[in-house]
Amino acid sequence: MPSADRGPNAVHVKLSINGVTRSLEIEPRVSLLDALRERLDMTGTKKGCNQGACGACTVHVDGRRVVSCLTLAIACEGREVTTIEGLANGRLHPVQAAFVKNDAFQCGYCTPGQIMSAVALLEEGHAGDDAEIGEWMSGNLCRCAAYPNIRQAIREVRDATV
Template sequence: MVMRGNTSPHARSRTPCVTGEAVGPGAVPITLEVNGILRALPVCPGATLAEVLRDQLQLTGTKIACDRGACSACTVRLNGTPVCSCMVLAIEVNGAKIDTIEGVAGETLHPVQAAFLEHDAIQCGFCTPGLIMSCVALLESTPHPSEEEVKAALGGHLCRCGTYPHVIAAVLHAAQTSKRRP
């Protein structure tokens, strides 16, 4: 039997817009408040928030690993809530407030970041920005979480290097140190 044609199972063409060459629908202007700064930019209708942050705003701290909401490496905060930015179309969140890993530290590291360093809650570090975004959100909503609450907050994150024990210790430690603050 001879078959003709290409039916690759791996075809994936979610971003139909090609800058400068007319392929697919054009870009749409939106505004985002990213890490406290208002950004106006054109986005392709098919572009995810993760792609726009990385490719158009050069905020490459947000990582894409599975690109379908299974690993949470791309976690950012959307109006305060941790979300997988690979599962959000940028065009859907026009006007939203977005916080990324680049905006977590002020003049000094956030207590969660400092605790990650101190507890070696990092190996290859590719999942780390996403984990930190979820942990920072956890401590804002639940300043003194139990170990089970920390594990639940990390439940959607994949870390292949196996940093979970140190991440959990780091978050519990960060919660304790912030307890001592006025």
């Protein structure tokens, strides 16, 4: 008999999240976001619009940023998922530290997704100037309008690694 919370068509999935393999029984239609938050109690990744429009749920899959609300968990089997919880690795990542130093958050709800996107854009080499930063961060919305501080944090990390 299928479990009420797993549905009648649950499948076994192994996900590598922040370097740890986790096993789940989920329906194939479960998003990566819901698997993280509801099945694995990893609540650092935020659910904003649940339509891929705000970027609050941004995580890395094999080093590339994705909106986890539109990514099926089952599609991540055999791939490495990195969440905000796995970014620090025991101490603040330079982008996290720069966000704190530059007050690049206000309510903090979008911050995990903003940080994950900022890390990716720096690694991708898309932080040449404010216009480029704005373009490559455009998928991450901040309702508090902390954009100038977010750009400053990104510039600070960019300049420290040059």
